[in-house]
Amino acid sequence: MVVLAQISDLHLDGTERATERATRVMDYLAGRERPVDAVLVTGDIADHGAESEYEQAAGILTGPFPVLTCPGNHDVRQAYRKALLREPASDGPVNHLHHVAGTAILMCDATIPGRDEGLLAPETVEWLASALDGLDDDIPALIAFHQPPVRLHHPLPDDSRLQQPEDLAELLAAHPQVVAVLTGHAHTAAASTFAGRPLLVAPAVTWNLRLPWEAGEPVADQPPGIAFHILDDERRLTTHYRVVP
Secondary structure: OEEEEEEOOOOEOOOHHHHHHHHHHHHHHHOOOOOOOEEEEEOOOEOOOOHHHHHHHHHHOOOOOOEEEEOOOOOOHHHHHHHHHOOOOOOOOOOEEEEEOOEEEEEOOOEOOOOOOEEOOHHHHHHHHHHHHOOOOOOOEEEEOOOOOOOOOOHHHHOOOEEOHHHHHHHHHHOOOEEEEEEOOOOOOEEEEEOOEEEEEOOOOOOEEOOOOOOOOOEEOOOOEEEEEEEOOOOOEEEEEEEOO
16 A cells, blocks of 8 residues: 655745745644655646745655655746756756655656646657556556646636647556546646546645635635545555645
8 A cells, every 4th residue: 555645736936825834734744643655746836937946845845755746837847957856957848757665656747838738748748658668567657747637617727727638548548557647736626537547636735726606715725735645455546635734
């Protein structure tokens, strides 16, 4: 069994509010009696893509567990690589394969520089196919990126969802070891399906959206949210959503 925490949309910008909320979440995760096997951060780590924001993120996103990240539409690849990952700065997609407790976790870059909607670029699709082809059949896999590939029935995330989702659907059809797809971006916890697999959307750390039919202001000042994913020995994925008081 592997237990993963997923957080998203920290939008670190140097302000006290964003810093406090992200720090509160990481302190909460580090203080659990049973530490999670890894923390997944599915994009929009920085708000403006500045190196100083990633320097701050590097100090916050630590704990007694691996912290795995992928960029979102607010992130800037060069600064992200240089200040957060400590890698040489470059403009290419940021894709990484991680192995955690017998599970392959593919953190993908679905961003289009300068735009809000997402796209798995051809080189990312090729990377995904190669990485999955290289796994043993008995290794389950999770794919994580920022923009959801389906409508979530809120105009804001729906207007900037993943483009050309058929490329991902074709990839999933050829790789049955992929258990689920994990995303962020929507600023609301959600569960759906895509290409016959669970699609699980993490809530945001910074602020959350109310749905169009809910009362109140569109932006809800709710506590930061976390998704806990439990993958058992039967490859059944169970997700629990929590807020951090």
